[in-house]
Amino acid sequence: MEAYFVDWFSVIVRWLHLITGIAWIGASLHFAWLDNSLEEPDENKKAQGIKGDLWSIHGGGIYNFTKYAMAPPAWPSVLHWSKWEAYTTWITGTLLMVAVYYLQAQSYLVGPGKWIVDPNVGIAASLAFLLSGLVVYEALVRSPLRHQTLLFAGLLTLFIGLQCWLATKLFSDRAAFLHVGALMGTIMAGNVFLGIIPAQKKFVEAVQAGQDPDPMPAAMAKQRSIHNNYFTLPVLFCMISNHYPFLYGHAYNWAVLIAIIAITAYARHFFNLRHRGVVDYSILVKAFVAFLLLSGALGYERYEQKQASGVMDVADGAAFALIDTHCAVCHSQTPTQPGFVAPPAGMLMDDRHVILQSAARMLTAVQTDYMPLGNLTGMTANERAELINWLEKKTNL
Numbered sequence: 161m162e163a164y165f166v167d168w169f170s171v172i173v174r175w176l177h178l179i180t181g182i183a184w185i186g187a188s189l190h191f192a193w194l195d196n197s198l199e200e201p202d203e204n205k206k207a208q209g210i211k212g213d214l215w216s217i218h219g220g221g222i223y224n225f226t227k228y229a230m231a232p233p234a235w236p237s238v239l240h241w242s243k244w245e246a247y248t249t250w251i252t253g254t255l256l257m258v259a260v261y262y263l264q265a266q267s268y269l270v271g272p273g274k275w276i277v278d279p280n281v282g283i284a285a286s287l288a289f290l291l292s293g294l295v296v297y298e299a300l301v302r303s304p305l306r307h308q309t310l311l312f313a314g315l316l317t318l319f320i321g322l323q324c325w326l327a328t329k330l331f332s333d334r335a336a337f338l339h340v341g342a343l344m345g346t347i348m349a350g351n352v353f354l355g356i357i358p359a360q361k362k363f364v365e366a367v368q369a370g371q372d373p374d375p376m377p378a379a380m381a382k383q384r385s386i387h388n389n390y391f392t393l394p395v396l397f398c399m400i401s402n403h404y405p406f407l408y409g410h411a412y413n414w415a416v417l418i419a420i421i422a423i424t425a426y427a428r429h430f431f432n433l434r435h436r437g438v439v440d441y442s443i444l445v446k447a448f449v450a451f452l453l454l455s456g457a458l459g460y461e462r463y464e465q466k467q468a469s470g471v472m473d474v475a476d477g478a479a480f481a482l483i484d485t486h487c488a489v490c491h492s493q494t495p496t497q498p499g500f501v502a503p504p505a506g507m508l509m510d511d512r513h514v515i516l517q518s519a520a521r522m523l524t525a526v527q528t529d530y531m532p533l534g535n536l537t538g539m540t541a542n543e544r545a546e547l548i549n550w551l552e553k554k555t556n557l
């Protein structure tokens with residue numbers, strides 16, 4: 161019964177997380193585009209303190225956006241703030257983390273061969289990982305180092321890289337990728353809550369009190385907003401990565417993750433430049449070539465592994481018996497593994513015909529150590545090698 165409620169809780173918060181996330185990322189992409197696409201206003205508008213102007217058509221109406229250099233001449237009666245999108249995305253994300261990784265820590269959070277074995281220690285480590293990461297970022301962004309753009313970018317990249325490596329040592333491979341995404345998402349929500357919104361409040365207070373606003377907090381808020389902008393694409397990648405065991409299950413998964421984060425953040429750079437009128441397609445080409453090289457390197461390695469494996473062939477009967485013991489306990493219409501009420505991922509493995517049809521997907525899941533989930537069934541390395549060997553034969557038929 162408990163597993164049934166966890167499933168419901170999980171589906172509802174995942175759905176809400178997606179909706180709020182779309183609202184947040186959508187709004188930030190829109191404002192980044194808006195800010196970078198503003199045109200020089202006419203003299204009349206300039207005289208009113210307007211810094212940039214933009215016309216657009218949407219949903220059958222013409223819109224005119226204007227950006228003021230400082231405060232508008234008359235204060236608007238309603239001023240819209242963008243902050244709840246960020247907060248609700250973070251809150252639903254945290255609930256989803258609880259639903260998947262804390263309530264089912266044994267299956268999802270801890271993994272074979274990692275530093276942490278105990279699920280409760282895993283939960284504590286997860287909280288510490290996210291909190292300490294936020295603290296380090298906040299210390300960096302508030303330090304004088306933030307004035308040195310290149311040095312700061314280097315330090316931030318190094319820090320995220322180290323967290324990628326650390327996460328893959330602490331948590332199961334799937335949880336590791338998700339934790340890097342959750343950390344970056346937490347930093348982004350923190351940027352809104354701890355930097356951008358307070359700076360905007362100060363600005364509004366100063367203007368309403370008839371004083372000149374202090375440009376310092378505004379400059380710091382802008383910087384945080386730029387960081388958020390570069391984090392967007394990598395975070396979204398981390399969030400969908402849990403569907404791709406061939407990536408997070410790789411032996412050097414932390415390096416794969418660093419490469420993908422670097423490539424996607426770099427691709428974001430193209431769009432940032434283009435909004436400013438600098439169209440440098442070579443950035444996209446370089447990012448694409450880097451992706452090709454990465455996929456080529458990963459593919460070549462799989463090929464090499466295949467050549468090297470010298471495991472004994474197992475008969476069909478023995479392979480089906482292995483699947484029965486190590487997979488069908490969960491992957492059946494009525495799973496016997498506690499905590500499961502329906503076949504996970506909709507995959508059934510108690511029928512030989514169906515098994516043969518899904519051999520390719522099973523192969524990736526077993527090859528990357530993703531399955532059996534958390535190795536709850538205690539599959540030995542030899543059994544794994546035999547099953548891989550058999551599944552490869554069935555896939556190549």
Ligand code: HEC
Nearest residue numbers: 403486487490497504505521522525526531532533536537
């Ligand atoms: C302890 C329960 C459990 C066991 C045992 C188990 N699985 Fe799974 N399996 C799951 C869960 C849960 C999911 C869904 C995970 C997700 O959403 O990423 C899943 C998903 C999968 C998927 C889909 C992954 C994808 O997205 O392509 C495959 C393939 C798979 N399992 C194969 C296997 C094979 C093969 C075995 C036996 C060697 C096995 N599983 C044993 C729980 C289990």
